[in-house]
Amino acid sequence: MGIVVQKYGGSSVADATGIKRVAQRIVDTKRLGHDVVVVVSAMGDTTDELRDLAEQVTPLPPPRELDMLLTAGERISMALVAMAIAQLGYKAQSFTGSQAGVITTAEHGRAKIIDITPGRIQAAIDDGSIAIVAGFQGVSQDTKDVTTLGRGASDTTAVALAAALKADVCEIYSDVDGVFTADPRVVPTARKLDKVSYEEMLELAASGAKILHLRCVEYARRSNMPVHVRSSFSTKEGTWILPASEDEGTMEQAIISGVAHDRSQAKITVVGVPDKIGEAARIFDALAGAGANIDMVVQNVSAAATGRTDISFTLPREDGQTAMAALAKVESEVGYEKLLFDDQIGKISVVGAGMRSHPGITAKFFAALASEGINIEMISTSEIRISVIVDDVDVERAVQCAHTAFGLDADEVEAVVYGGTGR
């Protein structure tokens, strides 16, 4: 049998009991005859606690040193998992990101994986050992400094390592049973998906579904690595993320795979922008200079009488004040009338590969929202996704009515949510 890569999040290894449970699961997989490589996050809230410590020392920690500090978290959890496996009578060795050959760029706090050279991991496997690898971390190619890949990136470590080792599958364990048709906390009748395509999962992840990190899904698609998202608290099958199947778009395939929502955004409207060539570019130049990450953009047809138009866009809420300040600076240059800021919004997205071959999805979605009296503030679409911005108070009803309209409701409640999510 081949190699199985398993990734366990912080909530799965939050304490000694969790660590022992995870070790048992790893050993069970080994007993089935697989070679097992495990990627772990830091225990529970360790990363946040380390960040707090840094804040006590300085409000602005140097990124290199913050990475050095935070990587202590996985070091602790991976050593403990290896110990727990040894206690069960199996050989285990833990490896830091650097030891595992996770080579990254030098952007501390948000480094990208350049290459994986898993020589030591392969040697451990060949020796009959279970290899435990620190997620979330690597070593920079040029400076040989310790780096971190950013929040949620342990998933990416796992998929990248699985690809480098030519593993059969990458299993991502967390405290939920898999990928659901909607957030079960919002839609109690949400169903677990048995499988979902890379493309759909990418859209879901980009639209606020927190189950998998966006970069992890991109990596899986590029390397064609099957990913199995499942719970470390049960032995049930979870959700398989796979290449789009041959029968896509036929009757067997659901048209819509899921409804995602995202409450982390804010909306800025620049009112009364002179409708001249280059004005929009000037605005988005200023925003790019401030490092604001723009998502959706809408521009009104300009009023013929005034020759002015309004431009609205959404961005992460935490970038809101920086963006407003950047726009205020270019007020006289652009000559707009005023700025409006709204952080009481939410984004609802319906995602499904079947959308390509089934017209009328947009109409059905908007009709469902209208029947609930929900006003649509902005719209954006991709080939397999329709997103709308609505008022924050309407978010949950919007998710629920879309879920029902597309026939996603299960006959009975099957979702179990166990707690927070790991990184």
Place this chain on the structure above:
Amino acid sequence: MGIVVQKYGGSSVADATGIKRVAQRIVDTKRLGHDVVVVVSAMGDTTDELRDLAEQVTPLPPPRELDMLLTAGERISMALVAMAIAQLGYKAQSFTGSQAGVITTAEHGRAKIIDITPGRIQAAIDDGSIAIVAGFQGVSQDTKDVTTLGRGASDTTAVALAAALKADVCEIYSDVDGVFTADPRVVPTARKLDKVSYEEMLELAASGAKILHLRCVEYARRSNMPVHVRSSFSTKEGTWILPASEDEGTMEQAIISGVAHDRSQAKITVVGVPDKIGEAARIFDALAGAGANIDMVVQNVSAAATGRTDISFTLPREDGQTAMAALAKVESEVGYEKLLFDDQIGKISVVGAGMRSHPGITAKFFAALASEGINIEMISTSEIRISVIVDDVDVERAVQCAHTAFGLDADEVEAVVYGGTGR
């Protein structure tokens, strides 16, 4: 000016306040024009807390994984110290033992330093940075695994690094003001020594003085590195550990430098050993096989009538039961009469280079003990040390009377003890 290596123990960096205070001190040294390299221990009780975590997972953690776990401690403190220095406007970079080039043997938990290749540290210095190095840890030469050097070994890291960098001085900071003529908690009138020779410090460290690790002093002597032991809570000069001075043995030099005591030992007596060639060897073979670390040994003159003798020896208390079991196994082979075990003992040592040229020290020491009615159970001596074993209840009085007899008492109490000691 040259390089100054400073080592701060766990009690000096126990919390954010301590870390900021240490950073200020480091920066003050840098401001004087020195290049500064800093070795830090883990914060406060971090190492013990990590050991507790391991114990919750398994009673017998694999040594490789225990080392991986424990080294998270210095990783946290060194990153925080580097951040605190940056906050003061100076460049700082932290380095793990491996990054600092601390090459060791592969004996996890008690690795020995083989070599130091401080290329990255030298580069940081050349770049104008303050280098912060994790104490207590290294990387094994052959397996490239993370190793630890054993308790108290951060001092050794500091001295070894100072020697490799050809530093001017290695400053060891802790929560006491320096090396005292006796433990100030036992002898309130103990005086701080301004200087002490490597040889004397070796004997003091081997005799129970906890201020410096034995291996650290050995390393300093071999490399002729001046060591300055001082408090991180004050700016007072501490104790300099230096080569024996030219004027050694003249009137200016105290004959006795200090009185050390050690309550960590136990005594075993093998009663009625047949006085034949090879019997003692058989006994100590058995003890060596059990890994017992023998300190003092005394053999009685055998009684002519019986042809039998008694052999007594001391060893670390925690080795006591293993040693007794090993001796019980060879009972029939050796043919001794019985075993006696006594863990209610203490060792008192007077140490001084002046002993070489001044006869009568032994007589004076024993007379002082006799005048206090203290019985001597065992005696051993070196060229510059006399040690005796006494009953545990007599230990403190024995230290005090020897301290007085050799004229070491200060006119007033000057010792300040701030708390626990770091490693």
